[in-house]
Amino acid sequence: MLGLLSVIQRLKGSPEQELRIVLLGLDNAGKTTLLKRLASEEVSTITPTQGFNIKSVQSHGLKLNVWDIGGQRSIRWLEDLPRALFNTVGKWRNSS
Numbered sequence: 001m002l003g004l005l006s007v008i009q010r011l012k013g014s015p016e017q018e019l020r021i022v023l024l025g026l027d028n029a030g031k032t033t034l035l036k037r038l039a040s041e042e043v044s045t046i047t048p049t050q051g052f053n054i055k056s057v058q059s060h061g062l063k064l065n066v067w068d069i070g071g072q073r074s075i076r077w078l079e080d081l082p083r084a085l086f087n088t089v090g091k092w093r094n095s096s
């Protein structure tokens, strides 16, 4: 986690900058635990994510807007959502 934060800190341009992060991975990988640790919240009672959580976290001088997407097979289609959004935005940029 600290490794991730140090990479993010190197990427950021200014202290006011916001970063958007999408957490993707198999169920039980620890995505929600990571998000709660970042937010300094209790991590002892985490249940599998149904759908997704979106949280704004102030951590290590950074403002992070984090999407934590549930990894269970039944809701794995949600993983395609951000990819589809990035592709669509890319196509708009290329066509303008």
Ligand SMILES: Nc1nc2c(ncn2[C@@H]2O[C@H](COP(=O)(O)OP(=O)(O)OP(=O)(O)O)[C@@H](O)[C@H]2O)c(=O)[nH]1
Pocket: 025, 026, 027, 028, 029, 030, 031, 032, 033, 034, 043, 046, 047, 048, 049, 050, 069, 070, 071, 072
């Ligand atoms: N030992 C160990 N257990 C962890 C770690 N991170 C998470 N866990 C445990 O792994 C289990 C699953 O963690 P979650 O954070 O719910 O995993 P998730 O990726 O959000 O799972 P879904 O919401 O189902 O997609 C929990 O019982 C956590 O306590 C870790 O770094 N080490």
Ligand SMILES: [Mg+2]
Pocket: 031, 032, 033, 047, 048, 049, 068, 069, 070, 071
């Ligand atoms: Mg989860």
